[in-house]
Amino acid sequence: MKLPVIVERGTTPYRAILAAVVAAGVLAALWGSGLEPFEQGQVTRFMIYAVAIAGLNVATGYVGLLSVGHSAFLGMGAFTTGILVVHQGWEPWATIPAAFGVCLVAGLLVGLPALRIKGLYLAMVTLAFAVAFPELVARFDGLTGGSSGMNIPRLSMRPPEWSGFTLGEKDQWLYWLGVVVLALTLYVTHCLTRSRYGLAMAAVRENEIAASSSGINIAVVKTLMFGLSGGITGAAGALFAIYMGTLFAEGSFTLMAGITLLIGLVIGGERTIFGPIIGAACVVYIPYYTSSIGQGQGSAVLFAVILLLVIFLAPSGIAGALGSLVNRFVVVRAARPRTAPPSRTGPAVSSAEPERGPVLAP
Amino acid sequence: MDIFLSRLFAGTTSGAVYVLIALCLVMVFRSSSTINFAQGEFALFTSYVTWWLAGKGVNIWLAVVPAILIGFLMGALAERWLVRPVRKRDETAVLIVGLALFTGLNGLSGWIWGSDEKPFPRMLPTGEDTYIDIAGARLHYDTILIVAIMAAVVAGLTLFFNKTSIGLQMRAVATNPDSAALCGVRVGRVLTLSWGMSAAVGALAGPLLVPLVPPGQLGLSSMFPVLIFATAAALLGGLDSIKGAVVGGLALGIGLAMVNGYVTFLGGSMSLTSALVVIVAVLLVKPTGLFGARRLERV
Amino acid sequence: MSAVLEARDLVAGYGGLTVLREVSVSVDPSEVVVVLGANGAGKSTLLSALSGQLPLTGGQLLVDGTPVRNARPDVMLAKGVSLVPQGRGTLTGLSVMDNLRLGAVTRKDKAEVGTDIDRWFTVFPRLAERRDQVAGTLSGGEQQMLAVARAMMSRPRLLLCDEISLGLAPVVVQELFVTLAEVNRELGTALLLVEQNAELALEIASRVYLLEVGEVGASGSAESFRDDNSIRAAYLGY
Numbered sequence: 001m002k003l004p005v006i007v008e009r010g011t012t013p014y015r016a017i018l019a020a021v022v023a024a025g026v027l028a029a030l031w032g033s034g035l036e037p038f039e040q041g042q043v044t045r046f047m048i049y050a051v052a053i054a055g056l057n058v059a060t061g062y063v064g065l066l067s068v069g070h071s072a073f074l075g076m077g078a079f080t081t082g083i084l085v086v087h088q089g090w091e092p093w094a095t096i097p098a099a100f101g102v103c104l105v106a107g108l109l110v111g112l113p114a115l116r117i118k119g120l121y122l123a124m125v126t127l128a129f130a131v132a133f134p135e136l137v138a139r140f141d142g143l144t145g146g147s148s149g150m151n152i153p154r155l156s157m158r159p160p161e162w163s164g165f166t167l168g169e170k171d172q173w174l175y176w177l178g179v180v181v182l183a184l185t186l187y188v189t190h191c192l193t194r195s196r197y198g199l200a201m202a203a204v205r206e207n208e209i210a211a212s213s214s215g216i217n218i219a220v221v222k223t224l225m226f227g228l229s230g231g232i233t234g235a236a237g238a239l240f241a242i243y244m245g246t247l248f249a250e251g252s253f254t255l256m257a258g259i260t261l262l263i264g265l266v267i268g269g270e271r272t273i274f275g276p277i278i279g280a281a282c283v284v285y286i287p288y289y290t291s292s293i294g295q296g297q298g299s300a301v302l303f304a305v306i307l308l309l310v311i312f313l314a315p316s317g318i319a320g321a322l323g324s325l326v327n328r329f330v331v332v333r334a335a336r337p338r339t340a341p342p343s344r345t346g347p348a349v350s351s352a353e354p355e356r357g358p359v360l361a362p
Numbered sequence: 363m364d365i366f367l368s369r370l371f372a373g374t375t376s377g378a379v380y381v382l383i384a385l386c387l388v389m390v391f392r393s394s395s396t397i398n399f400a401q402g403e404f405a406l407f408t409s410y411v412t413w414w415l416a417g418k419g420v421n422i423w424l425a426v427v428p429a430i431l432i433g434f435l436m437g438a439l440a441e442r443w444l445v446r447p448v449r450k451r452d453e454t455a456v457l458i459v460g461l462a463l464f465t466g467l468n469g470l471s472g473w474i475w476g477s478d479e480k481p482f483p484r485m486l487p488t489g490e491d492t493y494i495d496i497a498g499a500r501l502h503y504d505t506i507l508i509v510a511i512m513a514a515v516v517a518g519l520t521l522f523f524n525k526t527s528i529g530l531q532m533r534a535v536a537t538n539p540d541s542a543a544l545c546g547v548r549v550g551r552v553l554t555l556s557w558g559m560s561a562a563v564g565a566l567a568g569p570l571l572v573p574l575v576p577p578g579q580l581g582l583s584s585m586f587p588v589l590i591f592a593t594a595a596a597l598l599g600g601l602d603s604i605k606g607a608v609v610g611g612l613a614l615g616i617g618l619a620m621v622n623g624y625v626t627f628l629g630g631s632m633s634l635t636s637a638l639v640v641i642v643a644v645l646l647v648k649p650t651g652l653f654g655a656r657r658l659e660r661v
Numbered sequence: 662m663s664a665v666l667e668a669r670d671l672v673a674g675y676g677g678l679t680v681l682r683e684v685s686v687s688v689d690p691s692e693v694v695v696v697l698g699a700n701g702a703g704k705s706t707l708l709s710a711l712s713g714q715l716p717l718t719g720g721q722l723l724v725d726g727t728p729v730r731n732a733r734p735d736v737m738l739a740k741g742v743s744l745v746p747q748g749r750g751t752l753t754g755l756s757v758m759d760n761l762r763l764g765a766v767t768r769k770d771k772a773e774v775g776t777d778i779d780r781w782f783t784v785f786p787r788l789a790e791r792r793d794q795v796a797g798t799l800s801g802g803e804q805q806m807l808a809v810a811r812a813m814m815s816r817p818r819l820l821l822c823d824e825i826s827l828g829l830a831p832v833v834v835q836e837l838f839v840t841l842a843e844v845n846r847e848l849g850t851a852l853l854l855v856e857q858n859a860e861l862a863l864e865i866a867s868r869v870y871l872l873e874v875g876e877v878g879a880s881g882s883a884e885s886f887r888d889d890n891s892i893r894a895a896y897l898g899y
């Protein structure tokens with residue numbers, strides 16, 4: 001058989017691959033549900049980070065808006081959940097859409113300067129945003145608990161009755177919540193990037209002038225995508241709040257957290273669906289397994305080394321490198337137009353013209 | 363009056379700190395048109411070196427010297443081996459290298475010296491009578507020292523850029539690297555040297571500023587706020603202007619001291635948010651800053 | 662006597678695009694050579710390659726008969742080859758003085774740099790008047806004078822000039838060419854001129870290369886080119 005095998009979208013082999021990927025995902029989720037509580041907690045944490053990094057991927061990966069400050073969206077989502085649960089008595093799971101909404105709006109606002117500020121300067125702005133976030137939390141200490149932190153009482157974390165989980169099975173419930181949110185995030189980003197909108201995002205990233213001259217509204221793409229990006233990371237923040245139970249802006253949502261998200265994205269692979277998953281696995285498990293090295297700082301140094309390796313050897317990240325490896329054997333591409341071969345699209349269009357003629361000249 | 367003067371002195375002190383780190387950013391930007399995100403962490407690492415040497419009984423003034431040398435080497439090597447190979451690729455790659463340096467140096471500092479906060483020895487003794495009384499406000503010796511050192515660094519750099527051949531070459535590279543190369547300037551060397559000098563100035567600034575920036579101790583996050591303030595200062599003055607760094611730094615330091623002192627709504631602790639506002643405002647309204655000449659964005 | 666600069670079978674280009682295909686040219690000491698050719702023939706690319714600005718993908722550069730390895734602008738300058746680039750040949754952000762000083766960066770005899778600056782101020786008195794002015798504020802003609810003076814500050818044995826007359830008033834161009842001829846006569850500096858203004862260039866040149874889409878189409882004495890009607894009609898357009 002000649003390699004690589006070419007698989008066209010919409011054909012049976014393509015559906016088979018899709019089905020296999022989905023099945024693998026379902027199996028992995030089922031496997032995770034049977035884990036010991038501690039290990040399952042780690043998996044939950046991993047999924048939260050995967051959602052957060054997938055959010056970052058929308059702005060930084062697909063549209064090319066560098067953000068070091070997504071920790072602030074993570075924090076904003078977390079405090080939205082905290083405040084709604086503690087002060088308003090909401091059910092925790094119901095705050096996830098609310099956190100998404102709040103961070104969507106915040107993302108739209110932060111995205112506005114991105115219309116004029118580009119590249120490193122935008123990164124600088126988001127960096128300042130990340131550093132300033134704990135200060136803002138401290139300023140509104142009446143709502144957030146300020147520097148002493150915010151505690152979400154365990155009792156208010158009871159899973160809803162319809163879910164069938166009891167208070168003691170809170171972690172299982174959160175695990176499945178994570179699975180659903182992650183699956184939803186991956187599905188939405190997948191569809192988004194495959195759509196015409198994905199094309200617009202790529203155009204804005206590669207060449208703004210060309211994009212705007214082909215009729216793409218750069219302002220809308222940038223602002224909207226930054227909003228969506230913030231929203232998704234905010235939803236991850238909501239899960240994070242439920243997971244942690246206690247929120248410390250100084251501890252969880254500092255600049256370092258923002259950098260960690262970006263590191264995860266770059267290592268995993270920008271502009272890929274699996275990049276955020278691989279990246280999240282790295283940022284959750286590497287510090288865990290290296291915690292005994294270098295007074296707990298071993299992982300930071302290791303991340304620096306991996307980052308440099310990635311940037312020099314595999315600029316598209318681990319997922320990108322794996323992707324090109326797989327592409328040696330299997331290539332998935334868009335289905336060829338069935339009506340006419342590509343070289344004859346010209347005549348095909350012109351032959352359609354006369355049919356429209358009578359409409360114009362009745 | 364005395365409260366105003368106190369705030370003025372406090373503002374000048376932190377302003378001088380911002381000026382020093384802003385100068386580092388300016389030196390890098392002038393030569394290589396990029397922001398070194400790890401600038402603060404360079405200074406962090408060398409501050410730990412100074413702290414460690416001082417702990418071994420070395421006089422703190424002497425301990426700064428090896429730190430400056432290490433700083434120079436770090437900056438130069440980072441430019442030569444890490445930044446330059448990816449410069450031609452794109453801005454994201456430069457940013458990622460900057461972040462790698464950021465995490466790496468931060469982690470390395472913690473790895474070697476631990477992540478607990480270190481009480482930092484002062485370069486000048488502080489006590490009950492280490493100040494000059496001006497109309498009831500205390501002008502501490504630290505303030506005088508850091509302003510004096512800032513002035514010396516600015517004067518030294520100005521002389522260096524205007525009177526020496528290598529300074530001339532740096533200015534040439536800042537204006538147009540291609541033309542400079544045609545004059546026989548070895549652009550690569552100039553870039554390496556700029557990064558080295560920039561990190562060396564940071565290494566000098568670190569031990570001066572650590573005791574002055576809350577909480578007055580050396581910790582792994584000591585330089586985050588400093589980097590933000592210095593960036594705001596450098597942007598305000600214009601990223602390619604030494605004069606801009608001085609004016610921007612002092613204006614920001616004094617301005618924030620006054621705002622935090624007099625605008626009570628902010629609760630006295632919104633400095634970083636104010637710096638963020640300054641950064642965004644400058645980038646939106648006048649991206650070249652007050653004294654800068656170059657447009658920041660490349661179309 | 663070997664050539665100051667000889668290029669053997671140069672191949673160079675930008676990215677995937679090859680502009681020069683095995684171009685060979687040479688300039689003898691104190692000689693004035695002009696390269697003519699249509700737009701896009703690769704004239705500027707040739708000068709970029711000769712000055713060490715553009716890396717070669719093939720061929721060789723020889724100075725005084727010795728091959729140059731690792732041709733970079735500073736290396737070529739040190740060997741006595743200096744370029745007046747097309748358009749803005751000055752550092753517009755620096756003062757006239759600084760531009761001239763910068764031209765002497767590769768020189769070892771720092772003491773004599775001052776003397777040379779004074780000499781160029783006598784050659785171009787208008788530069789002397791504007792010595793502390795930022796180069797970007799000079800007129801086009803003055804900038805071109807500064808570019809020549811700056812390139813000469815390294816005391817080159819060969820001066821490469823890329824379209825020195827471009828965009829300048831005829832009077833100024835005339836003046837510049839007179840100066841170039843003097844430089845060649847009095848200092849013995851060889852010149853390699855790339856010119857649109859063929860008539861003027863042929864007046865001071867002794868030899869001509871015709872560049873045609875990346876290859877040397879013809880070469881010969883300037884005299885024969887001036888007299889040959891068919892070449893004039895085909896390449897020089899008058």
